[in-house]
Amino acid sequence: xxxxxxxxxxxxxxxxxxxxxxxxxxxxxxLNAGGMVSPSIQGxxxxxxxxxxxxxxxxxxxxxxxxxxxxxxxxxxVGAFSGVVVSLSLQEAIPSGPVRLAVAMLVGAVLAxxxxxxxxxxxxxxxxxxxxxxxxxxxxxxxxxINILYVGIxxxxxxxxxxxxxxxxxxxxxxxxxxxxxxxxxxxKLSSFTAGFILVLIALTVVLNLVNSRAGxxxxxxxxxxxxxxxxxxxxxxxxxxxFVTSAVLAGAAGALYAMNYSSLAAKKFxxxxxxxxxxxxxxxxxxxxxxxxxxxxxxxxxxxxxxxxNLDQYRMLVYxxxxxxVMLATNNETSRIFFASLRSKFLGLFKRKGGAR
Amino acid sequence: MSLLNSxxxxxSLGSVYAIIALGYTMxxxxxxxxxxxxxxVIMVGAYICFFATQNxxxxxxxxxxxAMVVCTVLGITIERxxxxxxxxxxxxxxxxxxIGVSYFLxxxxxxxxxxxPKVFPQFFAFPNANGELQESFSxxxxxxxxxxxxxxxxxxxxxxxxxxxxxxxxxxxxxAMRACSEDKAAAQLMGIDxxxxxxxxxxxxxxxxxxxxxxxxxxxxxxxxxxxxxxxxKAFTAAVFGGIGSIPGAFLGGILLGVIEIFAKVLxxxxxxxVVFAVLIVVLLVKPTGLLGKTIREKV
Numbered sequence: 001x002x003x004x005x006x007x008x009x010x011x012x013x014x015x016x017x018x019x020x021x022x023x024x025x026x027x028x029x030x031l032n033a034g035g036m037v038s039p040s041i042q043g044x045x046x047x048x049x050x051x052x053x054x055x056x057x058x059x060x061x062x063x064x065x066x067x068x069x070x071x072x073x074x075x076x077x078v079g080a081f082s083g084v085v086v087s088l089s090l091q092e093a094i095p096s097g098p099v100r101l102a103v104a105m106l107v108g109a110v111l112a113x114x115x116x117x118x119x120x121x122x123x124x125x126x127x128x129x130x131x132x133x134x135x136x137x138x139x140x141x142x143x144x145x146i147n148i149l150y151v152g153i154x155x156x157x158x159x160x161x162x163x164x165x166x167x168x169x170x171x172x173x174x175x176x177x178x179x180x181x182x183x184x185x186x187x188x189k190l191s192s193f194t195a196g197f198i199l200v201l202i203a204l205t206v207v208l209n210l211v212n213s214r215a216g217x218x219x220x221x222x223x224x225x226x227x228x229x230x231x232x233x234x235x236x237x238x239x240x241x242x243x244f245v246t247s248a249v250l251a252g253a254a255g256a257l258y259a260m261n262y263s264s265l266a267a268k269k270f271x272x273x274x275x276x277x278x279x280x281x282x283x284x285x286x287x288x289x290x291x292x293x294x295x296x297x298x299x300x301x302x303x304x305x306x307x308x309x310x311n312l313d314q315y316r317m318l319v320y321x322x323x324x325x326x327v328m329l330a331t332n333n334e335t336s337r338i339f340f341a342s343l344r345s346k347f348l349g350l351f352k353r354k355g356g357a358r
Numbered sequence: 359m360s361l362l363n364s365x366x367x368x369x370s371l372g373s374v375y376a377i378i379a380l381g382y383t384m385x386x387x388x389x390x391x392x393x394x395x396x397x398x399v400i401m402v403g404a405y406i407c408f409f410a411t412q413n414x415x416x417x418x419x420x421x422x423x424x425a426m427v428v429c430t431v432l433g434i435t436i437e438r439x440x441x442x443x444x445x446x447x448x449x450x451x452x453x454x455x456x457i458g459v460s461y462f463l464x465x466x467x468x469x470x471x472x473x474x475p476k477v478f479p480q481f482f483a484f485p486n487a488n489g490e491l492q493e494s495f496s497x498x499x500x501x502x503x504x505x506x507x508x509x510x511x512x513x514x515x516x517x518x519x520x521x522x523x524x525x526x527x528x529x530x531x532x533x534a535m536r537a538c539s540e541d542k543a544a545a546q547l548m549g550i551d552x553x554x555x556x557x558x559x560x561x562x563x564x565x566x567x568x569x570x571x572x573x574x575x576x577x578x579x580x581x582x583x584x585x586x587x588x589x590x591x592k593a594f595t596a597a598v599f600g601g602i603g604s605i606p607g608a609f610l611g612g613i614l615l616g617v618i619e620i621f622a623k624v625l626x627x628x629x630x631x632x633v634v635f636a637v638l639i640v641v642l643l644v645k646p647t648g649l650l651g652k653t654i655r656e657k658v
Contacts, residue, residue, distance in 0.1 A: 068450050070457075122643050128449045129392040130642055133594060137635035144632035272587075276457060283454055318465040324458035325440055332447035 014208050017291045021204065024298075025197045032193075040305050048301045049196025050076075050258035053203045055281040055293035057250035060207050062279070063288035064216065065243040066223030067124070068132040070275050071139025072251055077270035078115045079108030079252025080259035081146055084184045087260065088177050089153045101190040105199070105256040112252020113245050115142065120244040124237060127226075139275055146267040151178040183266030184259070191261040199257055200294075203250045207290060210246060219243050280320050283327060362502060364620050370508035370577065372616020373515035377570040378593030379600070379608035380522065381563030387539040387603035388559045391449065394456035395436060396567060397590015398463035401583060403429045403568030404478065404575045405471055411479060418481040425568040433564025434557050442553070460587070467583035475582045478575040482507040507576045514573065518566065519609050526605065535559060539603065588631070592619070595638040601651025610649060 031037050054076060061069045083104035094100045119138045126134055150161040154174025165176050178184050210216045218239045221229040230236055259265050281300060285292030307313045330336050378400060385393045403425040410421035440459050444452050483491045484506060494505040526532035534555045537545040546552050574589055575581050600611025615634060622633035
């Protein structure tokens with residue numbers, strides 16, 4: 001077999017990833033047209049796309065930048081609620097659903113990116129466990145703030161309050177959109193599988209291009225050896241922040257997509273557990289492996305539906321926890337790593353001998 | 359007077375945080391890892407005590423001791439199975455494993471003991487002059503009420519703090535712990551069994567977690583599988599606040615954080631958590647080594 005050059009190999013690898021996503025979309029659309037997709041799976045299509053985007057974006061931070069972020073759901077939350085507020089307040093101005101969804105996702109992404117910037121500047125000065133715990137803290141703070149935030153709209157524009165609905169002081173004809181702990185109630189579902197598919201493609205394009213660029217190599221150099229990277233003139237804050245904000249932007253868009261798929265949504269949904277869930281997708285898919293993230297996110301989002309049918313749903317989170325521990329032990333323990341490496345070389349050796357004989 | 363009342367509540371809550379923070383700070387000092395599952399060990403301890411006293415009718419003190427024994431065993435088991443194989447691994451891997459352990463404990467508790475909140479029994483009630491059981495006593499003609507559990511919590515915290523300080527400074531085991539936290543390889547060369555020392559640290563931390571679980575649930579009276587997670591994270595905040603690795607720091611950080619949380623709660627109940635986490639962020643940015651922590655220089 002002819003050896004591919006590294007860049008060619010990367011290109012081929014990326015093409016396979018795009019191919020899988022496009023093929024999955026086409027297959028599901030065809031099956032859907034034939035009425036072969038069960039309603040429970042159909043309801044999961046948009047969340048799957050949202051979670052895939054979340055996993056891709058978190059992988060950028062955890063896998064490529066090497067910083068454990070435990071507050072990713074916070075950015076999803078910012079995107080979700082700002083997206084819903086935008087979509088509901090532009091109901092008259094933009095009658096077309098898909099356009100409004102696009103605008104909402106764009107605004108959600110921008111605001112989440114802004115939040116990512118505000119959070120990222122202080123957070124990225126820290127390292128290791130401290131960084132992880134501070135992202136967790138920011139995630140909780142975002143959840144707390146949205147939990148007490150009231151947003152309403154009347155003819156004078158948007159009104160905000162942190163006490164209660166009455167304090168919004170809405171004029172006649174105005175309505176409250178975000179009602180603190182009650183969250184938001186949308187009357188129309190704007191999200192569609194196609195919109196989710198487009199978002200996944202955008203996320204893929206952004207992340208794969210970033211990773212394979214000069215900036216991406218700088219980010220990975222900082223992950224592998226911060227001091228060495230700094231000494232050759234790579235700016236730590238700039239590149240770490242670039243990865244972090246990009247990740248937040250994508251999470252915000254995913255949040256807006258996710259929110260517009262449900263008729264009601266509260267800030268409680270985007271808590272620490274959601275952050276961990278996305279982390280599980282990333283870790284199981286493989287740190288720094290985008291294709292793995294996609295497959296893991298899709299598989300693990302559909303899995304509960306099957307487990308529910310088998311009445312095993314209650315064990316799901318327990319199994320996730322065990323799998324998380326085992327994967328970490330298998331990939332990071334010296335003994336097990338040597339074992340897997342020898343298994344791999346044996347397997348490859350077998351393969352080569354066969355190739356040689358031919 | 360309400361100010362003083364809040365202050366007492368704050369110190370009481372802070373004492374619980376301080377006891378939990380000790381577990382974090384000792385493990386962090388020696389194993390250099392953030393034991394995310396520590397908060398869930400608290401929850402297990404509280405459940406053990408609950409069932410020992412409610413279902414088997416044991417005396418509360420026996421229940422507390424039983425909880426401490428179970429948590430100690432649990433702590434050592436977790437360390438052996440999940441953390442020991444990762445001694446040389448990057449901290450990201452260890453942290454994710456610890457999160458996995460935390461989730462494992464929470465979900466096991468959810469399956470074993472169901473999600474409905476249990477009302478924790480009140481052990482700290484004493485008869486007053488008329489022979490009625492009272493949870494609290496009044497001072498200054500009834501203007502200031504203090505619960506017995508608050509007094510006991512603060513006393514317990516001080517006793518534990520003094521005992522631990524003596525333990526680490528005077529005993530052989532304590533010296534071994536300090537040696538391991540300085541330099542594991544050198545400690546091993548001096549004939550210290552590093553693995554045993556780390557196990558002992560987990561054992562002490564987990565036994566303290568059981569005590570903390572008992573005290574926490576005696577103050578707040580509800581017990582759920584998720585009871586331990588938030589106090590656990592806040593106690594970590596307290597440990598960082600005081601300077602991680604430092605025992606007096608854990609005490610100071612715990613008390614301060616408890617007081618801050620109660621006062622924030624008086625101002626607005628919904629944002630008290632946000633205030634606590636904001637404190638963590640400010641501390642880490644202004645003085646990353648905490649109030650009493652040592653500065654560690656980065657080496658190439």
